[in-house]
Amino acid sequence: MIVVPPERLHKLGRDIFKAQGLSHEKAEFLVETLVEANLTGHDSHGAYYFATYSERIKEGHINVNAEPVVVHETPSTAYIDGKYAPGQITAKMLTEVAVAKAKEHMVSAVGAFNCNHIGRIGYYTNWAAKQGVVALFFANVGTPAVAVYGGVGKTFGTNPVSVGIPTGDAKPFLMDYATSVVAAGKISVARAKQAKIPLHWTRDKDGKPTDDPFAYKDGGWLLPFGEYKGYALQLVSELLGAVLTGSKVGIDPDRVPPSTNGIFMIAVDPGAFVGLETFREGVDDVIGRVKELKAEPGKRIMIPGEPEWETKDSRLAEGIPLPEETWEEIVSLAGELGLRVEDY
Amino acid sequence: MIVVPPERLHKLGRDIFKAQGLSHEKAEFLVETLVEANLTGHDSHGAYYFATYSERIKEGHINVNAEPVVVHETPSTAYIDGKYAPGQITAKMLTEVAVAKAKEHMVSAVGAFNCNHIGRIGYYTNWAAKQGVVALFFANVGTPAVAVYGGVGKTFGTNPVSVGIPTGDAKPFLMDYATSVVAAGKISVARAKQAKIPLHWTRDKDGKPTDDPFAYKDGGWLLPFGEYKGYALQLVSELLGAVLTGSKVGIDPDRVPPSTNGIFMIAVDPGAFVGLETFREGVDDVIGRVKELKAEPGKRIMIPGEPEWETKDSRLAEGIPLPEETWEEIVSLAGELGLRVEDY
Numbered sequence: 001m002i003v004v005p006p007e008r009l010h011k012l013g014r015d016i017f018k019a020q021g022l023s024h025e026k027a028e029f030l031v032e033t034l035v036e037a038n039l040t041g042h043d044s045h046g047a048y049y050f051a052t053y054s055e056r057i058k059e060g061h062i063n064v065n066a067e068p069v070v071v072h073e074t075p076s077t078a079y080i081d082g083k084y085a086p087g088q089i090t091a092k093m094l095t096e097v098a099v100a101k102a103k104e105h106m107v108s109a110v111g112a113f114n115c116n117h118i119g120r121i122g123y124y125t126n127w128a129a130k131q132g133v134v135a136l137f138f139a140n141v142g143t144p145a146v147a148v149y150g151g152v153g154k155t156f157g158t159n160p161v162s163v164g165i166p167t168g169d170a171k172p173f174l175m176d177y178a179t180s181v182v183a184a185g186k187i188s189v190a191r192a193k194q195a196k197i198p199l200h201w202t203r204d205k206d207g208k209p210t211d212d213p214f215a216y217k218d219g220g221w222l223l224p225f226g227e228y229k230g231y232a233l234q235l236v237s238e239l240l241g242a243v244l245t246g247s248k249v250g251i252d253p254d255r256v257p258p259s260t261n262g263i264f265m266i267a268v269d270p271g272a273f274v275g276l277e278t279f280r281e282g283v284d285d286v287i288g289r290v291k292e293l294k295a296e297p298g299k300r301i302m303i304p305g306e307p308e309w310e311t312k313d314s315r316l317a318e319g320i321p322l323p324e325e326t327w328e329e330i331v332s333l334a335g336e337l338g339l340r341v342e343d344y
Numbered sequence: 345m346i347v348v349p350p351e352r353l354h355k356l357g358r359d360i361f362k363a364q365g366l367s368h369e370k371a372e373f374l375v376e377t378l379v380e381a382n383l384t385g386h387d388s389h390g391a392y393y394f395a396t397y398s399e400r401i402k403e404g405h406i407n408v409n410a411e412p413v414v415v416h417e418t419p420s421t422a423y424i425d426g427k428y429a430p431g432q433i434t435a436k437m438l439t440e441v442a443v444a445k446a447k448e449h450m451v452s453a454v455g456a457f458n459c460n461h462i463g464r465i466g467y468y469t470n471w472a473a474k475q476g477v478v479a480l481f482f483a484n485v486g487t488p489a490v491a492v493y494g495g496v497g498k499t500f501g502t503n504p505v506s507v508g509i510p511t512g513d514a515k516p517f518l519m520d521y522a523t524s525v526v527a528a529g530k531i532s533v534a535r536a537k538q539a540k541i542p543l544h545w546t547r548d549k550d551g552k553p554t555d556d557p558f559a560y561k562d563g564g565w566l567l568p569f570g571e572y573k574g575y576a577l578q579l580v581s582e583l584l585g586a587v588l589t590g591s592k593v594g595i596d597p598d599r600v601p602p603s604t605n606g607i608f609m610i611a612v613d614p615g616a617f618v619g620l621e622t623f624r625e626g627v628d629d630v631i632g633r634v635k636e637l638k639a640e641p642g643k644r645i646m647i648p649g650e651p652e653w654e655t656k657d658s659r660l661a662e663g664i665p666l667p668e669e670t671w672e673e674i675v676s677l678a679g680e681l682g683l684r685v686e687d688y
Contacts, residue, residue, distance in 0.1 A: 076420050077450045077616035106421045107453040107610070111617045134584065136480070136610075148634055149641035155427055155634070163580050173583065175576035199451070207640060226570025232648040235587070235630075236507050239517065240478065243626035246618040251633050266451070266480075266610055272421035273455045274590040276683035282587035289595050296551060299494035304576040 002327040003319040004047075010035045012334060012344045013050050020057050022086065027225040028087045033119040038320045040313035044185020045120040047322060051085070051329040053117070060085055061257030062116050068093050076105040079245075080112035087116035087261055094265055095124040095135075102133045102267035111245035111264040117141075118261050123177030125164030125265075126305075129172030132276050134268040135163040140241035142260040143246045146180040146222040149231030151208055154221045156250040157259075158183050159237035166276065168284040174305030179234035182220040185214050189221075191321035200252040240264045346390075346671040347663040354379045354677060356688040357394050361680040364401050365408040366430065366458040369549035374432040377463040382664045385655035388529020395540050395673040397430070397461070403600030412437050420449040423589075423686030426459035431605055435462035438470055439479075439610055446477045446611035449545055455608040461485075462605050469508030469609075470649075473516030476620050477610040481506040481678060484585035486592045486604040490524040490566040493575030496551055498565045500594040501603075502527050505627035511621065518649030523578035524566040530559050536667035584608045605641040 030053075036045030047168060056062045057090035068090040073079070078097045082090035094110045101108035118124075121137045128135035141157025148155050158178035165173040178184075181201050190197050190213035199209040205219030214224065224230040242249045247262025270279035287303050295301050298320035315321075322330075331341050357375035362368060367540050374397075382390030399405045410427035412434040417423070422441045424664035426434035435465075438454045445452035462468075465481045465520075485501025492499050502522035503515050508518040525545050525685035532542050539558045548554040549563030568574040586593045591606025593616065614623035639645050661666075 023554070032376055071662040072375075072616070074450045074616060079617050094382050106418045107451050109451040109616060110611050134588070148645060149633070150638060150639050150645045152509075152638040155637060164577075165501055173579070175580055177573050216551070224571050228646075228648075229521050229569050229574065231513055232507075232521070235634075235648060236509070238630060239509050239627055242621055243616050243630060244478070244612075246622070246626075249626075249630055251630060252409055266612070268453050268610070270588055272416070272418060272422050272453060273588050278590070282590075282593070283583055283600070285586060286582060286593055286595065290495070290579075293499060294497065295490060295494050296496055301492060301494045302572075304572075304579060 001321040002323050002324055005319050006035055006039055006316060008344050009038070011049055012330070012341065013047060014340070016050055016054065016330070016334055016337060017064075017338060020054060023108060026064075026089055027088065028090060030086050033088050033123045035320070036123055037120045038322075039312045039315045041262060041310035041315075042120050042308075043189050043322075046319070047117065048185065048188070048326050049117070051333050054333055056116070056257065056329055059257075068112065076101050076108045078108075080110065082112050084114050084116055084234050084257065087118035088250075090115045090243035091118035091124050091263060094263060095128055098265045098267040099131045099133055100137065101130050102269045103131075106269045106272040107135055108267045109265070111262075113245045113247040113262060115247065115261050115263055116257065117259045118263060120176070121162045122164070122174050122308075124172050125162040126178065127164075127174055128265075128267055129164030129166045129174070130170065132166050132175045132270070134166070134270065135164045135264045138237045138264045139242040140247065140250055140262045142242075142252075142262070143184075143258060144235065144250050146224060147203070148234070149224055149228045156234055156238055158222065158233045159241065161237055162235055165283060166270070166280055167287065168280045169254055171309050172305060173287065173306065174184055174303070175302065177212075177223070177225075179230050179237060181225045183252070184216075184222065187216050189323070191217070192325050201240045203221045212261070216261075225284050281326070346668055346669070347665050348385055348672060350660060352688050353382070353391055353601045353664055356683070357391060358672070359677055359683055360398065360674075361408075362396055363683060364398060368431065370408075370433055372676075373436060374430050377432050377467045377484050379446055379664070380467055381464045382666075383656045383659045384652035385659075386464050386466075386652075387666075388527050391664070391674060392529065392532065392670050393461070393463070394676055395677050398605035398677055400460070400601065401518035403601075412456065414441070414573065416420050420445050420452045422452075422454045424454065424456035426456050428458050428593040428601065429675045433609060434459045438607060439468040441659065442479065442609045442611040443472050443475045443477055445476075446613045450613045450616035453609070457591040457606060459591065459605050459607055460601065461603045461679075462607060464472050464520070465504050465506045465607075466508070466518050466652075469506040469520065470518050472517055472609075472611055473508030473510045473518070474514065476510050476613070477507045478510070478614065479571065480504075480610045481543050482581045482584040482608045484582045484594055484606045485592065485643075486586075486594055486596075487528075487602060487608070488594050489528045490568060491547070492578070493568055493572045500578055500582055502566065503578045503585065503594070505533045505581055509627060510614070510624055512624045516649060517627060517631065517647065518652065520648075521569075521599050523568055524582055525569045526566070528560075528566065531557050531566075533667070535561070542573060
């Protein structure tokens with residue numbers, strides 16, 4: 001592991017993307033979402049993507065200059081063509097529009113197609129919740145990786161769901177997870193660390209349980225979480241994220257460009273119901289009471305979002321640990337773009 | 345087991361509630377939701393409730409003559425005071441308002457408080473999806489039954505979530521489940537059948553795994569499904585179903601009346617995005633392709649909602665099996681109300 005100060009990773013990443021044609025502002029935002037993923041412990045959605053996105057820019061899948069446009073709009077909905085801009089730029093627009101419309105009309109729904117990979121979806125719901133709205137986010141991932149419940153082989157992407165809910169402080173309640181037992185990136189991280197994985201994460205190419213993180217790459221697949229219940233949610237993310245927005249479905253064998261997201265957000269202003277302040281107080285009350293419950297022996301009760309805040313506090317202070325393989329890729333990429341890592 | 349023709353159960357149930365003061369129309373609807381639960385295999389939410397609701401009417405918790413009212417409204421939202429009418433009447437209003445507003449303004453959000461138990465939440469999302477909208481439903485259940493992830497003891501209700509999505513035929517995609525591994529009613533059914541239950545459903549009063557369905561009643565508790573992922577969804581149903589709508593939270597030790605629901609529905613018209621017909625075709629395409637996937641040995645791939653349609657077809661033809669205990673309760677209740685079961 002190499003430990004990198006977050007500020008250093010951010011500036012280096014920003015300049016890596018600026019060197020490939022992104023505006024300063026867009027590069028700042030894109031890298032902000034990736035470094036935030038590392039800070040919150042979601043290394044699978046972090047600086048790991050500096051190299052992957054750069055590859056996609058080179059191959060023409062990500063159009064650094066494209067501007068997403070709203071193609072159809074009503075007072076409380078918007079339908080966005082992402083124009084294959086960097087996915088983060090499309091997701092930022094989607095979130096800002098959803099929040100603004102919810103604040104004006106109490107509820108909104110916004111979807112986007114032609115959208116590249118947007119990073120960690122919790123980034124956007126967390127941001128929306130900080131603005132005082134409840135945000136629900138469904139995304140399909142256009143790379144088959146996960147079997148359906150009872151099925152054999154990679155069928156859908158990791159199809160995440162997220163719900164951000166305002167609290168009384170700057171740390172929203174944040175549900176944010178893949179509908180597979182784990183995100184594919186967590187297996188990449190295990191491979192980079194040469195670590196074994198739990199048996200219920202994947203099947204090998206013959207459908208057998210395995211603790212080898214390489215078996216997934218060698219024809220294996222991920223499983224949906226929670227048996228048929230997670231499977232239903234996996235399909236909901238596919239149907240709302242991809243089908244409703246007119247994006248490519250994960251099951252489609254001819255998906256180009258790689259790993260696109262179909263994204264769909266619903267935002268609700270608590271003002272239509274109990275009101276924002278009463279809502280914040282009620283959420284804090286429930287969270288506070290849950291935190292006071294007795295835990296099982298050897299366990300600790302955490303609120304969704306809480307592990308991320310703790311990791312962020314620690315990594316802001318101590319730096320972001322990156323596998324050497326990831327860091328070397330970044331150094332090599334920077335070099336190709338004429339940047340000297342030692343200047344950062 | 346006693347096998348009862350659905351029509352007989354429906355007419356008997358309707359007259360049981362009419363005899364307690366419900367209008368013909370309200371009694372018809374309330375019993376329709378309960379018999380539909382039996383027909384679709386969800387016996388935990390079926391005729392079992394004839395006696396339970398009657399008890400609550402007797403105790404004054406369900407007000408048979410109350411009419412729910414909209415207390416705050418915008419073009420795309422409504423906030424309903426259920427007035428402790430039968431929960432089904434409030435949920436019907438909520439669903440009808442949500443669908444109508446979504447059809448007019450593309451997206452809507454409707455919540456209700458002072459709401460009695462509404463039955464199976466999938467009834468309402470299924471109905472909405474048949475009207476051509478996507479419906480998301482979150483409900484808290486005001487009876488602590490389920491531990492939080494890593495916690496000890498009954499904390500929240502079974503807090504169900506449901507998503508109904510239109511397809512090309514009359515059978516919507518239907519995600520509909522408790523955020524516990526199973527609904528509490530399924531344990532009651534196991535008790536009535538004297539059947540053992542799987543070890544991961546409950547803990548006994550000492551926090552130990554058990555296959556005894558009576559251990560849950562004797563100080564035990566249910567577990568959330570899918571570990572921390574189902575737990576997050578359990579909390580979302582609590583925060584949106586109860587806190588956002590100003591309903592009683594499950595964690596509150598002084599809840600009266602018993603087993604109320606806080607209910608919250610979001611409805612989306614696909615017309616704001618790809619359009620309803622394209623959406624229906626896309627959903628059918630994904631479902632069709634999933635059904636053609638290879639299944640694991642000894643397994644069968646089902647679409648959420650499909651087990652229910654199959655059970656309904658079979659029970660419409662062969663009748664509804666009820667545990668003798670449930671049937672005897674209904675017979676005794678009918679007798680108290682001056683109804684002769686043999687007349688049905």
